[in-house]
Amino acid sequence: MMAYRFFLVFAIGIFFNNAICAQTEAQIKSRKIRAVVSQSTELKDGVLSTRTECEWYDRKGNILERKIFNNDSICSSWKKFSYNRKGLIVADLTLNPTSGDVKSTREFFYNRFDDEILSTLKNSTGVEEERIVTSYDADGKKTLITKYETGEKLVSRTSFIYDNKGMMISRITRNSKDEVISEKSIKYTY
């Protein structure tokens, strides 16, 4: 009976591992995979659509480029990523799938403890469309995320509160008028 249960759990485990996590970041890194091409087919409204996703990785397992092709093998999405020497993402470029021109650039900036403190989204002309500023406490825990639009216009502020064991107990998001637009509280039993 025990062996049967073990086998069942094992089989379910393998199924989920293959079905959900076809390739994880760690798997790609450990196997030194340089490129992944995945094809998925879906029947939608009686039409069979195929989607092909191509990803290229560097030696450290960081994704460098992602292209998505639709049914007719036409590229519908194209992204490029770059990293610093610590392997932290520094830029994420969205390219025009046909011309290859840069549509938008998201840049990431870190403090000396490798925590992301700023990310900016710029359009093709270099105008900043979005700015996200993140603050941390002395323990390195995220305390505030502030989002701005073009021209430093405040969009939202998300604050985080932790208990004395470092677990998040509250997350509140306020809009530019300081109204609460989203709230989450968590209770733990130790």
Next chain:
Amino acid sequence: MEINQRFLIFLFFSSFVWSSSSGQQKDFVTMPQLAISHDFNASVYAEFFQQAMFYENSSELWMNSSDIGAGIKLNKAFSTELHYRNITFKRQNNQFENRNLIYHTLTYQRKVGKLLLSIRNRTQQLSFAEHFNDNYRSPRWYDRVRLNLSYRYNYYWSCGANGELFFPLNNKDRTGLDQYRIGTSLTRRFNNRLSTAATYQIQQQVGRSGNNTFFVLGLQVNIQI
């Protein structure tokens, strides 16, 4: 399960105490310590230690010290600290002597999964007070290198092993290594602000006329304010 775990820990330390205290030519020392620290921000912090050491099989006060220091976390891997320590030390004539210690540390640490490796270099100057006394001695400089490896079992429990080498810098009688220490530690964290640690350390003097060995059992309370 919880009781079994505690019993095993008690047994582990008891066996050390028994084995060390039964060798009378060597000494068993106990060391209670209170450490209070405060983070000003993510980089800068301050620390205060109060520490006492009891020798002669933990029957007499050997030394008592108060330590104050400040540290800077330079990045994720490196940190540096500067400390001042005032020590009241019992000499062989049973007289207590006042000593001052200033030391600087540079620590490198790297976390791999649940393992934390740290290497610390400590440069210290020990000066003997009463400058105008007949028994005045010039300050002693040391360079100490410590390697620590700790394993975090879960949020609450972690254990570690460490080794430290002492190199005298201005002692003409001792040019090379004159002491090494090896130790183990077991830490229980209650929350982000309070933890306790039990340590066991063998302090071995080498290259001296009388090489003493001390078996030091330490109990430490760490508070973050």
